[in-house]
Amino acid sequence: ELSERAAPRCLIAGPRLKSMRSAPATRRTDILGVRLRPGVAFLLTGTSIDQLVGRREPLAAFLGDRADQLAASIAEAKSNSARFDVLESFLLERLPARQLDARVELTLRLMERSAGGAAVSKVAKQCGVSCRQLERVLRVWVGVTPKRLARIARFQSVLARAGKAPALEWTHVAAEQNYADQAHMIHEFSGFTGASPTRFRGLNSSGPHKSNCD
Numbered sequence: 448e449l450s451e452r453a454a455p456r457c458l459i460a461g462p463r464l465k466s467m468r469s470a471p472a473t474r475r476t477d478i479l480g481v482r483l484r485p486g487v488a489f490l491l492t493g494t495s496i497d498q499l500v501g502r503r504e505p506l507a508a509f510l511g512d513r514a515d516q517l518a519a520s521i522a523e524a525k526s527n528s529a530r531f532d533v534l535e536s537f538l539l540e541r542l543p544a545r546q547l548d549a550r551v552e553l554t555l556r557l558m559e560r561s562a563g564g565a566a567v568s569k570v571a572k573q574c575g576v577s578c579r580q581l582e583r584v585l586r587v588w589v590g591v592t593p594k595r596l597a598r599i600a601r602f603q604s605v606l607a608r609a610g611k612a613p614a615l616e617w618t619h620v621a622a623e624q625n626y627a628d629q630a631h632m633i634h635e636f637s638g639f640t641g642a643s644p645t646r647f648r649g650l651n652s653s654g655p656h657k658s659n660c661d
Contacts, residue, residue, distance in 0.1 A: 449477040461496060462496070465501075479530050479534070487547075563598060601635075632644075
């Protein structure tokens with residue numbers, strides 16, 4: 448967070464499982480950040496990500512003095528381009544020798560490819576673990592259960608379609624994405640975005656559509 452009257456604040460935010468609205472700022476604050484792929488936050492902090500779900504915490508709580516050094520370097524940078532260079536160098540310094548757990552990587556790939564349609568039992572079997580073991584692994588690395596991850600992947604697929612098609616028959620979309628019915632899909636959509644599919648399109652029609660949710 449870059450404020451006109453205060454030093455930069457380095458924060459880390461966990462996964463969000465529902466829509467959020469921010470109160471108007473009393474002074475100008477710019478946000479400069481990097482969205483991390485699922486699993487990368489655990490590599491960065493070494494902290495179980497289920498402790499960060501829906502939360503935003505000071506990065507120094509996890510990385511100590513290194514986070515303070517990052518804030519100082521960002522404060523010295525003279526442009527957003529230079530600040531992004533600082534962030535990139537910081538991440539490259541901490542992440543190059545680290546890899547995602549193979550079970551997490553496979554689960555993410557299967558869920559994304561199937562748009563959340565892959566059965567959790569089959570995913571666990573392909574990973575060589577039980578459903579309960581897979582749930583524990585994902586809570587640590589990603590912060591959510593396999594079922595929740597499947598719901599998010601399915602919703603992301605619907606959201607991507609909403610961003611590409613000029614008009615959608617939501618009944619057909621619900622059937623294609625294996626929702627019980629249109630009402631079920633609208634309930635999920637409202638839970639993730641805070642708006643119905645139709646209202647969400649209107650809210651986002653004035654600018655570039657972002658086909659991902661936090």
